[in-house]
Amino acid sequence: MRGHPWVFREGVARMPEVEPGDVVSVEGADGRALGLALCDPGGAIAVRMLSSPEADEAALVRARLASAFDLRARLFASGETTAYRLLNGEGDGLPGIVVDRYADVAVARLDGEAPARFFTRHLGAFVAALHAAGVVSVGARRADARAGEVKIEDLEGEVPRDVLVREHRMKMWVDLHHGQKTGAFLDQRESRRRVRELAAGRRVLNLFSYAGGFSLAAAQGGATHTTSVDLAAGGHKTGARSFQENGLDPRAHAWITADAFTFLEGARARGEAWDLVICDPPSFAHNERSRARGLAAYRKLHAAAAAVLARGGALCAASCSSHVTHDDFLSTLDVAATGRALRLHELTGPPADHPITPAWPEGRYLKFAWLTEL
Numbered sequence: 125m126r127g128h129p130w131v132f133r134e135g136v137a138r139m140p141e142v143e144p145g146d147v148v149s150v151e152g153a154d155g156r157a158l159g160l161a162l163c164d165p166g167g168a169i170a171v172r173m174l175s176s177p178e179a180d181e182a183a184l185v186r187a188r189l190a191s192a193f194d195l196r197a198r199l200f201a202s203g204e205t206t207a208y209r210l211l212n213g214e215g216d217g218l219p220g221i222v223v224d225r226y227a228d229v230a231v232a233r234l235d236g237e238a239p240a241r242f243f244t245r246h247l248g249a250f251v252a253a254l255h256a257a258g259v260v261s262v263g264a265r266r267a268d269a270r271a272g273e274v275k276i277e278d279l280e281g282e283v284p285r286d287v288l289v290r291e292h293r294m295k296m297w298v299d300l301h302h303g304q305k306t307g308a309f310l311d312q313r314e315s316r317r318r319v320r321e322l323a324a325g326r327r328v329l330n331l332f333s334y335a336g337g338f339s340l341a342a343a344q345g346g347a348t349h350t351t352s353v354d355l356a357a358g359g360h361k362t363g364a365r366s367f368q369e370n371g372l373d374p375r376a377h378a379w380i381t382a383d384a385f386t387f388l389e390g391a392r393a394r395g396e397a398w399d400l401v402i403c404d405p406p407s408f409a410h411n412e413r414s415r416a417r418g419l420a421a422y423r424k425l426h427a428a429a430a431a432v433l434a435r436g437g438a439l440c441a442a443s444c445s446s447h448v449t450h451d452d453f454l455s456t457l458d459v460a461a462t463g464r465a466l467r468l469h470e471l472t473g474p475p476a477d478h479p480i481t482p483a484w485p486e487g488r489y490l491k492f493a494w495l496t497e498l
Contacts, residue, residue, distance in 0.1 A: 126483040129214040131161070131171035139165050145241025147174065147181050160184070162219055164238035172219035172238070185218065185246045189253040192216040196225075196477055197257070207289035207298065208477045209310055210257070213239075214487060215479035223250070224306040226287045226298050228260040231276070231306040240266075251280050265306055276301050286362070288369065292317050294344055295369040296337065297362050304334065311474040312337065312404065315442065315492040318470070319402060320345035322438055322494070326399035329353070331384040331429065336363020338402045338440075343372050351378040351398070353387050388428040397434040402441075409445040418448060422456040430462035438496045439466060446489035453491050466495040 131150070142148055142163050150158040150171060159176035175184055192211045200208055210230065211223040220239025223232045232250075234240040243250065243264075254262055261281035276283050286299045291313055300307040319328075319338050324346035330339045333352035340363065342350050352363060360381065364374035380387060384405070403425055409418025426441060433439055443453050450471060459465050473490045474480075480487030 127481050128483045129173045129219050129481060130169045130484075130486075131173075133168055133170040136170050139163075139170065143241070144236075144238040145245065147242070162238055162242050164236060167236060167238065169236075172214070174217065174219070182246070182249065185249050186253070188217040189249060192218075193253055193257050199476055203290075204293045205291050205313070207291055207296070207308060207310060208313070210254075210477075212478050212480070214484060215481060222306070223254075224308075224310055225257075225259065226289050226300065226307060228258060229283055229287055229300065230254050230259045230262045231283065231300060232262070232264040232279075233306050234264060234266070247279065254280075263300070291337075292320075294320075294340065295366065296340065297335075297365045297369065299335070299358070299362050302358065303362075308335065309337070309404075311444075311478050311490050312442070312492070314472065314475045315440070316341040318472075318492075318494060319400070319440060322400060322440075323347040326437075327351075327434075328400045328402070329398035329429075329432065330402045330404075331388070331425075332403065332405045333359065333363065334404075335359045336366060336379075338404065339363060339377065340366050340370065340372075342400065342402075343367065343377065344370060347400070349377060351380065353380045353382055353384050355381060355383060357381045385425070385428060388425075388432060392428070392431045397432050397437075399434045399437045401429045401433050401437065401439050403429050403439070404442040407445040408443070409447040412447050415447045415452075418445060419452060419456060422448070422453065423461045426456050426462050430464045430466070433464065433497070436497055438494065441493045441495070443491045444489055446486045448491070450488075450491055454493065457493060457495060465498040467498050468493060468495050470494040 144164045146163050147160050148163045150161045152158055160174045162172040196210055206227045210225045213219050213222050220235035221243050223230055261283050262279045263276045263283035266277055285301050286297055289296050298307045316337050320341040323342035326347050328342040328347045328350045330352045333354045336352050339350040339352045360379040367374040408421040409415045472492045
């Protein structure tokens with residue numbers, strides 16, 4: 125084994141009579157013991173590896189939590205950042221379980237029934253480790269299929285509706301009950317810092333702006349004006365609160381509720397241009413079948429964004445799909461795709477609090493490219 129944490133259903137020769145979330149011993153085709161694994165007999169991912177060699181389940185959970193939390197304590201010892209990922213599922217050896225920290229609140233996100241049952245079985249260990257790390261309230265985000273929304277379930281204490289956090293000393297409001305993922309896109313933290321460094325004296329366009337994190341970073345970095353575009357007006361309200369918290373007047377900036385493609389079409393017709401354009405859309409390729417369609421969507425978006433990029437400007441483009449490789453993504457930013465001769469300065473992924481195993485390409489989902497015109 126090279127260390128890939130999953131075994132898909134078609135790769136299992138014999139499935140024992142178990143329930144989702146049970147821990148089983150896994151053997152290779154040669155009968156060699158490979159370790160313990162979290163089992164989901166009816167799922168596409170039937171086996172998620174926990175350990176190699178075998179270990180006591182409860183002791184393993186405590187050890188993995190201690191290791192993950194100790195790493196974050198070292199990474200964020202300065203206190204300048206209070207919102208980060210405490211546990212990154214497969215990358216921290218507890219597959220399918222993500223725990224994000226927002227100040228003294230922790231929110232878990234569980235990838236399917238098996239991780240959810242495993243998490244519930246060891247909830248006491250999770251809560252004890254979180255309390256020891258200074259967390260007061262613990263919740264889990266669960267999808268409500270009937271209501272068509274995601275809700276927070278209080279597991280320890282009461283998870284507040286929103287919370288004020290710091291990111292490289294920048295203050296940000298996070299909506300824990302209605303926000304994306306566990307409340308915020310923590311994987312773009314270092315990308316926001318890069319935008320902050322690039323924004324001085326520039327007019328900035330932030331497409332798919334969500335809660336305005338990139339806009340806030342740009343304004344903090346000295347942007348003369350920011351334009352935030354998103355279909356969700358609720359994100360604009362959160363963004364405006366964050367601006368105020370940092371002593372910035374949100375009314376001096378533009379908050380536009382619109383489809384990004386429609387906005388870009390109108391902006392080009394009006395002859396508008398920005399010195400720094402940021403494109404951070406939702407995934408255009410959710411699976412391998414939609415990959416070709418997703419790449420076409422990225423090409424369309426990047427061509428439209430390049431059309432409103434001022435001469436000598438900078439373009440920051442992101443993809444959050446693991447089904448789009450780095451090379452594929454860059455092909456949507458070349459001169460044939462955008463009509464502009466752009467040079468790539470940087471192509472980054474998630475920050476250090478989002479570790480993955482080297483043999484797990486599915487974990488290499490995030491790409492953030494910073495380009496400027498030649």
